[in-house]
Amino acid sequence: MTTRTISAVAPTTFRPPRIPQVEVSGFWGRHVDAVADRTVAILYDRCLAAGMFDQIDPARPVPEMRLPFHRRSNGVHDTVTAQMFWDSDVAKVIEAGAYALYRRPNADTEAKMDGIIDMFARLQQPDGYCNSWYIRMQPGKRWTNLRDCHELYCAGHLIEAAVAYHQATGKRKLLDVMCRYADHIAATFGPGPDQKAGYCGHEEIELALVRLARETGEQRYMELARFFVDARGQQPHYFDIEARARGEDPLDYVHHTPEYTQAHLPVRQQTKVVGHAVRAMYLYSGMADIAAEYADDSLTKALEVLWDDLTGKQMYVTGGIGSSAKNEGFTQHYDLPNDTAYAETCASVGLVFWASRMLGRRPDRRYADILEQALYNGALAGLSADGSRFFYENPLESHGDHHRWNWHRCPCCPPNIARLVASVGTYMYGVADNSIAVHLYGDSVARLEVASTPVTLTQNTEYPWDGAIRLTVNLAQPTRFTLSLRIPAWCDAPSVSVGGEAIAVDVAENLGYLDIEREWRDGDVVALTLPMHLISRQANPKVRQDIGRIALSRGPLIYCLEEADNGNQLNAITIGRKLGETSTAPIRDLHGAISVSIPALREDTSGWNGQLYRADIPMQRTATARFVPYHLWDNRGPGEMLVWVRAQS
């Protein structure tokens, strides 16, 4: 039923470092500190206030429903409520908490996390099953609606939490609970005659099982992940079989199409990125893991097609994806409205996951550049600078009425961006047997192992505000390995020296990475300079919403106009396609963040005398437009925001 093509070449697998291996400072250090110092406590309190622990903890009475069941468009009540996936929300809080604990010990946080873990330990059934909704709220219905009810999705997030908590604290309790649960799942699902050939409507279990396999060394979890990937979209369709078993018509489906769950075709036959954006990203992440672990060229090939489809036809310049609120996902090619953009924070987080996993087979800036773009823009915007407030949707234009909120009744994004930020170090590197790939730059210390030798890599840099990076190699004895440095496509004049000696930077033939293979000695210094200047980006004219407009970037950061700096009516501003003289200045109270000012014209909005339409040609006056990094918008009071600014033609 599944045709796999396994690579004939001896495979190299690049794996991310474990969380404790990379300690970040500088730009990311401040963000991780905000998560550790503030966000995790907020997340815990909000879960408590929402009543999540009342549902999870079997020591408490079974609570009343807190969230209503969804409704279908025809008015029929559905069987799904956001409360079904509370386990996953709590799991992401544990994961973020784990990374916070690694950042710095905190007895209060650790006690809270241990307390939640104890609840799950108490909750677990003798056969290993562990889902609070089906054990306490709807007993007897487990595994009856994989399509809609997030059951394996919750398991996946708990598994990720267990791995993270084990890595950060060394404590095995949740890991053991989740191994037992994973064993139960492995017994329940699979190709065997007594097993279910099912998979989850919301992908997540696949990539989680890969993490569990890597953490425990148990290949059976990897096999189970591969099973879920391979089973998806096969005929006869599991979701149809399952619906009929519930006495329902498979066609009576609230989301109308199996594209919503990327279950419309076997995964190797999929060519267009469709449906719910977060689900898509999690699926492709799991597929990329399996492709790397099994050197599965057939999966890689499908992923490359999907990657081109997403990044060539369906991605905002911020790395935001999924333009429509209706399906929380994808629509038509080139349909990228700015003010109504859904661009869920979780979806950009998911894109970071996928991009990083596409680097599992080889360094390739095609993926790493997008990883960086989504991380610094579409994802990071989801968290306020102080770590206390959250965006769910990330539009590229606001009329002044879009702001971060404290919580959401579907609270998936806050812990998701928190866990991403707090684990950002793991995305900076890929480590193979004889190679270290540097995917991201940032002030940090990484303790890695290559060619069976411990190596410490220290980055000293003001990145992303400045492109000078000093990379120091420390190791016990001289060792030969390859250091692969990403040269971002946005940089037109990179320069590199090793030990003070310049080396040529020609990466066209090497997928955008500069490979420095040598015998490295303790104290070797690589100096990398990635000059940053303001770049104007045009969208493909098929994107009707951006035509005649320019977006500005500097280094990895997309910039925007805010009312705080430019007054309102931001669409009255036009800038030249050839940018005028640029000046930069730090933004007061935003930790060294750099604003950029350029000459502009501004439509004269006076003298209309109450008219709505007139024939006179409008007047423009000269002005200065001040741009700030997109991820920092809405940190300085409410107002309009605009990424795609009108160009003077």
Add this chain to the structure above:
Amino acid sequence: MTTRTISAVAPTTFRPPRIPQVEVSGFWGRHVDAVADRTVAILYDRCLAAGMFDQIDPARPVPEMRLPFHRRSNGVHDTVTAQMFWDSDVAKVIEAGAYALYRRPNADTEAKMDGIIDMFARLQQPDGYCNSWYIRMQPGKRWTNLRDCHELYCAGHLIEAAVAYHQATGKRKLLDVMCRYADHIAATFGPGPDQKAGYCGHEEIELALVRLARETGEQRYMELARFFVDARGQQPHYFDIEARARGEDPLDYVHHTPEYTQAHLPVRQQTKVVGHAVRAMYLYSGMADIAAEYADDSLTKALEVLWDDLTGKQMYVTGGIGSSAKNEGFTQHYDLPNDTAYAETCASVGLVFWASRMLGRRPDRRYADILEQALYNGALAGLSADGSRFFYENPLESHGDHHRWNWHRCPCCPPNIARLVASVGTYMYGVADNSIAVHLYGDSVARLEVASTPVTLTQNTEYPWDGAIRLTVNLAQPTRFTLSLRIPAWCDAPSVSVGGEAIAVDVAENLGYLDIEREWRDGDVVALTLPMHLISRQANPKVRQDIGRIALSRGPLIYCLEEADNGNQLNAITIGRKLGETSTAPIRDLHGAISVSIPALREDTSGWNGQLYRADIPMQRTATARFVPYHLWDNRGPGEMLVWVRAQS
């Protein structure tokens, strides 16, 4: 409770001619023929198929519900269904049918209309009450929910139908039924201690009662109309009293705010056009009628403020109004999205109603220009050129997926645009004791009476395709009266001659009308020339959606680009703010409609090689942009459409 200011100046009231007084040919003649020959039969068949007559006719068994009740956003089922206002849909079909019968006798149509009228006659209760929903579907609940259930609205449309059918056929049956119903309503509602101080959530009864009073000469109907206008929005609030009487919390209201029904304030205190657009237009129409009939300056003053608010801050250049589908109505000032514009056909029809009634006190092109703009563009677009298909929403930009449909489960627009088109002659003139105002131009013959003398006015013209109008006056004996000719604001070089002798056209001091007061003799000819050329219109820069864009008009018509003429990706086209050389040509198969072509540039969409964003400055090539009248779009196969075209800056 109500402060009325009655004009001290002896009032002049301009009233519209009755339908049979004006016979149109040329442009409007073809449209009226389409309604008479095709639309009326379609409307009747669709009402039949929907089951409306089963509900109305008491000779048939009470039918099952056909349309579901609405749902509230919180999932609670509401008490409203579109089926409640089927009487109004059928009434509008009778009204359109009446005008069609006047256009040309048709035994089949007349038999069908008589048949429906017989149903209502059978339906009427001994006390005069006559509403099919509350008599047959929900007996015992009459007058318990004026806010939501369209009860007086249905009465209003039936009254309009009765007046129209009487005018067209001379038959009194429906008129008598409706007079009895109006008498019952007058007994039920009013300021008396045993009367209800209520009014309808969907305005319509007010303007209908004015029509009934004018047709029957019964002033009590005028008084009742005035009562409904005055009672609206007074405290204690009738809708709250009524909700509590139903055992409901007044705050538990599906539309959240009394602004939805323009009942948030007494009408004289209202300053912003709010809520459901059609309701607002019908209210203001009724207010304007009452202002004219009673020379009520306090009402006129309120209406002038509301008029400026609508036309200065909330109206599309097409005369479309009500930008949001959510409330089928108004949002913030200057919020006029083009591709998601709701701009319901009925709302532009309602704007024609309101504008025409603002002319009741004196000719003023401030109103007549908008009347023309809404009629020829936002309203007329609602009907296909052959009279068989209908738009509900009228966006100003389509990505190719918006098309006229055959029917709608809330079928208000098809009969509404049909009755407007079929009665267009009545909007052309306003007749006062010693004056005839010519508001609209079009090939036609009008048989009016002024200064107690019958006067025939014949317009010979190709308007709106050409601005030459020859107006011939025929009358039995020389008579002195004033002929007031509207000089549209869009025309920059009007010229007029009477009997071949040029007269000065200076209308700045006379509200845009040229008054020709003289003793008119049989055969006098007025030659009016309104030169038409392509005009580029800019929107106030506060309309963020139109900034940097131009809309083109020629005469009263707004033009648009269609894919049929220009290929797809219409936003790749830019035109100069100073238009280049213009050429006109008839559109094949569209009855002499004129297209306009101008030089343009077109963004080169090739050479992107799968890229979504890039830094290169885009290339443009020269092109020709061909524009067609907005009201004719989607008559020649599917495709993109665009009104606001990008301007070269």
